[in-house]
């Protein structure tokens with residue numbers, strides 16, 4: 035039996051609050067099945083967390099769950115990048131992390147104001163880096179160039195990180211790069227850290243374990259943003275994580291109904307679930323030691339949250355046992371990148 039601390043996910047889409055009664059306990063179930071006790075919920079729920087009223091509505095649901103849900107405030111109203119939210123009001127409510135995740139804050143003038151104001155408030159910007167997100171959101175990474183698919187070049191990520199790092203340098207804003215996907219981006223983050231900038235970064239389990247040769251074009255099971263990239267990029271992400279350039283493994287858990295995923299790659303929604311599978315597939319890959327996984331999934335995420343004023347403590351313990359089986363999602367949303375993945379460990383049912 036392996037006894038380890040519970041995990042903390044810095045990138046979860048709870049989907050609620052919404053207008054369609056999303057089954058909120060499915061988030062709890064996926065988290066507990068995967069050994070997570072805390073998640074950081076992105077602001078791009080159907081009802082966007084861009085006002086205190088919406089924040090309070092989200093928290094009224096969060097309270098019902100047997101996991102701790104930390105909240106992020108949107109950077110811009112309705113995530114459309116045109117009007118900034120009132121950061122002060124959010125900080126008064128204990129929310130110091132701001133992100134338009136799902137979208138990037140593109141406008142240079144608004145970005146400058148956001149980086150400046152959030153630095154003054156000792157908050158942080160968590161950025162989803164996709165330059166064409168508002169104008170021409172894409173489908174897949176090169177070298178795929180089928181005419182019906184829009185390619186997402188690594189420069190979409192790189193150019194946003196580069197622009198943002200200049201603002202971090204200017205205002206010393208605490209900055210976190212969400213779901214890094216390319217070697218070029220890792221090199222940029224490495225330089226920023228060497229220059230002493232207050233920067234952290236995360237990578238997802240699917241970007242660590244899969245590359246763009248794995249994609250089945252008949253369905254959307256591996257369609258997500260950022261897209262899976264080359265083997266060279268995957269290796270750079272693994273090395274970057276082991277070397278401390280990337281701090282955290284975060285799932286980007288994004289439940290989608292099967293009608294929007296079990297269709298052609300082009301038409302599929304972007305995103306995969308990840309809470310339930312993350313640890314078992316990462317452990318089973320033998321790419322990382324148990325100590326490394328605890329650092330990337332428990333200790334470092336907790337330290338980031340605590341440093342930003344969130345009440346995070348991974349004091350819960352989970353028990354795991356060796357097994358020889360395949361991963362099957364138990365919670366309702368099954369759009370996993372790892373269904374039927376060969377695994378060597380499973381969680382004991384009675385979590386503490």
Ligand SMILES: [Zn+2]
Pocket residue numbers: 135136137162212213259260
């Ligand atoms: Zn994102």
